[in-house]
Amino acid sequence: MTKTSYFPNKNNAFMLSVAPMMDWTDSLCRRIHRRLSRHTLLYTEMVTAPALVYGDRAKLLDFDVAEHPVALQLGGSDPAQLAEAARIGAEWGYDEINLNVGCPSDRVQSGCFGAVLMTRPELVAECVAAMIAASPVEVTVKCRIGVDNQAPEAVLPDFIARVRDAGVRRLTIHARKAWLQGLSPRENREVPPLDYPLVHRMKQQFPELHLSINGGIATLDATREHLAVMDGVMIGRAAYHQPWEVLGQADRLWGTEPPFPDPLAAAQALRELVETHLDRGGRLHQVTRHMLGLFHGRPGARGWRRQLSEGASRASNRAEALAVYDAALAEVMAPA
Secondary structure: OOOOOOOOOOOOOOOEEEOOOOOOOOHHHHHHHHHHOOOOEEEOOOEEHHHHHHOOHHHHHOOOHHHOOEEEEEEOOOHHHHHHHHHHHHHOOOOEEEEEEOOOOHHHHHOOOHHHHHHOHHHHHHHHHHHHHHOOOEEEEEEEOOEOOOOHHHHHHHHHHHHHHOOOOEEEEEOOOEOOOOOOHHHHOOOOOOOHHHHHHHHHHOOOOEEEEEOOOOOHHHHHHHHOOOOEEEEOHHHHHOHHHHHHHHHHHHOOOOOOOOHHHHHHHHHHHHHHHHHOOOOHHHHHOOOOOOOOOOOOHHHHHHHHHHHOOOOOOHHHHHHHHHHHHHHHOOOO
16 A cells, blocks of 8 residues: 655754664554654664565555654665565655664574674665665665674774765664673663764764764753754654653754643543544554653653553453543543
8 A cells, every 4th residue: 555755844854753663663652652743753663674575564564644754664684675675665655764773682683684784884785775776765774883892983984984875865873882692682772881972973974964863862952962963863762651751842843832732631632542543443552552651750640550551451342441541531630
């Protein structure tokens, strides 16, 4: 099913993005995030090129038109497969096709994609060149500063130069190494030290490229500090666990007022999304698991989380599900 691509404010739509996160940034999550911010670029979970070429494309790719601007992240290392996957993704209506060169999980190592590709920059260049030739929408790269015993000061600029020469004009750089041996994927998000100055120097060294920085950035104040140097910032878990603090205020980066004045107004408006999902045969917890942090640090937040965590999976029909959601809303409503 082909959808119409749409990228408002293209010149600055890349200032802020939400990182692709496996098991988290599904279509329902993205629809919630889009309601909170009109402009932030949203990413899918990583989809492997073989799965897309040979699998159920509708299941892997279908999304709601309201999610635009939205990017499809691909994993793989075969240029021909990635080219075909990029072509399919573009035809499906995605606004950007991104190649994952940063994920450190065992699964991506065994499949020779993700962060392990930092050791094979010539293959990455071949892959992105093939993807660019096949895709009418922009092809981008998300990478690490290096892996294992590589010296990032030498490896990263060489890597960037190779993909630039292959035609890439936009990269997101996670400012940590990935340790492919000895650290779990979670530890790889927290243990290797962040090297923001190195990534900042890459912008100075490659001024012609649009470079975003990722890793450990959790607030809009920190985002603004990085934007003084970088073209864009990607936020991951903070945007998911504290969506109001990040996405609920994000549109101010573009000089516009956020869609909602407070998280309660957002939660009340999101009831419509809940109803639509239920009417399509979905379960309440599939939506509300992405909303648990909406009132982070605010009065009633614990009650909101409790009602949704305990009640959502037990609701057996539409009426029960909406009653659970309304009970959660009652926990965060100010006293009359």
